[in-house]
Amino acid sequence: GEETPEEREFQDRIDRGEKIEPKEWMPAGYRKTLIRQISQHAHSEIVGQLPEGNWITRAPTLERKQILLAKVQDEAGHGLYLYSAAETLGISRDEMYEQLHSGKAKYSSIFNYPTLTWADMGAVGWLVDGAAIMNQVPLQRTSYGPYSRAMIRICKEESFHQRQGYHIMMKMARGTEAQREMAQDALNRFWYPALMMFGPSDANSVHSEQSMAWKIKINTNDELRQRFVNETVPQAEFLGLEVPDPDLAWNEEKGGYDFSQPDWDEFFEVLKGNGPCNKERLGARVKAWEDGAWFRDGLTAYAEKASARRAA
Numbered sequence: 025g026e027e028t029p030e031e032r033e034f035q036d037r038i039d040r041g042e043k044i045e046p047k048e049w050m051p052a053g054y055r056k057t058l059i060r061q062i063s064q065h066a067h068s069e070i071v072g073q074l075p076e077g078n079w080i081t082r083a084p085t086l087e088r089k090q091i092l093l094a095k096v097q098d099e100a101g102h103g104l105y106l107y108s109a110a111e112t113l114g115i116s117r118d119e120m121y122e123q124l125h126s127g128k129a130k131y132s133s134i135f136n137y138p139t140l141t142w143a144d145m146g147a148v149g150w151l152v153d154g155a156a157i158m159n160q161v162p163l164q165r166t167s168y169g170p171y172s173r174a175m176i177r178i179c180k181e182e183s184f185h186q187r188q189g190y191h192i193m194m195k196m197a198r199g200t201e202a203q204r205e206m207a208q209d210a211l212n213r214f215w216y217p218a219l220m221m222f223g224p225s226d227a228n229s230v231h232s233e234q235s236m237a238w239k240i241k242i243n244t245n246d247e248l249r250q251r252f253v254n255e256t257v258p259q260a261e262f263l264g265l266e267v268p269d270p271d272l273a274w275n276e277e278k279g280g281y282d283f284s285q286p287d288w289d290e291f292f293e294v295l296k297g298n299g300p301c302n303k304e305r306l307g308a309r310v311k312a313w314e315d316g317a318w319f320r321d322g323l324t325a326y327a328e329k330a331s332a333r334r335a336a
């Protein structure tokens with residue numbers, strides 16, 4: 025429809041690079057898109073604890089266990105931080121949880137893949153957190169104030185996560201032959217799922233155009249995927265590992281690598297709930313929520329009693 029004066033003024037503010045703050049006027053579509061993206065991002069952090077949580081009890085040394093625990097705890101923190109940012113847009117945390125637990129809300133496809141060996145902890149840190157940072161560094165400049173500020177802190181922690189993953193890969197790649205094979209196998213399994221994290225190709229990305237006009241997104245999915253490949257391939261070479269793509273080749277003209285696309289049919293199946301671990305992941309979240317009900321009830325009852333006592 026026709027652009028209203030309010031919408032015009034809003035777009036001008038975005039174009040000038042101003043941040044939009046919670047109580048200010050915004051188009052309903054802007055609010056809705058942000059709630060969708062920020063809550064999906066929060067859910068990704070929360071569900072993202074599960075594949076790594078799988079290895080806390082089996083970390084090879086006390087030091088590795090401490091590091092992994094801290095990383096998983098950081099992810100819980102990022103999730104809570106992002107839920108708070110989404111709440112400033114007028115959705116409640118209960119509603120967001122309900123959307124996650126009922127399977128209505130998405131979370132990143134990557135967390136529906138299993139973590140089979142210790143080398144996967146390296147690959148997840150290196151590739152998954154690496155892809156996450158590639159997407160999140162530009163989001164520090166996103167137009168919505170609370171989301172932008174959340175990203176600044178989150179990115180600092182993510183870059184530590186990425187380095188710890190790469191460090192594990194370095195140890196494994198330069199360890200025994202069996203360890204090197206484990207590292208290569210982890211790279212083989214996580215490469216294409218990591219490429220999928222950036223979302224469908226630009227041609228199939230429904231939200232990109234509007235989200236970029238509103239500066240909710242800063243780059244297209246394909247731009248970030250290309251950037252990720254460009255940065256990651258030399259890192260794989262340094263490890264002496266091989267990226268599982270026979271068509272990978274440096275393209276001088278574009279100043280980047282040519283590479284194979286992931287299997288997009290697989291991606292859309294994972295989004296529909298049919299990935300290798302979708303049911304397990306969602307089941308674990310729902311169970312945690314239900315198992316915690318007695319505790320939430322207790323807290324609420326206690327708070328009500330305490331406030332009744334104060335009122336008396």
Ligand code: 3HC
Pocket residue numbers: 060061064065066068069072099130131132133134152153156159220221222223224228229230231232235241245295
């Ligand atoms: N996994 C699951 N769903 C995905 C997806 C993925 N990798 N990529 C895209 N989708 C979904 C979109 O959510 C959208 O579905 P919807 O309309 O039902 O919401 C649909 O596929 C179409 O894709 P679009 O490209 O149109 O969607 P967006 O414009 O939202 O772009 C995005 C997708 C690039 C992921 C964008 O939402 C984004 O930048 N989000 C913020 C970052 C984020 O969520 N990161 C999660 C990564 S993991 C993480 O951070 C945890 C860390 O600890 C590792």
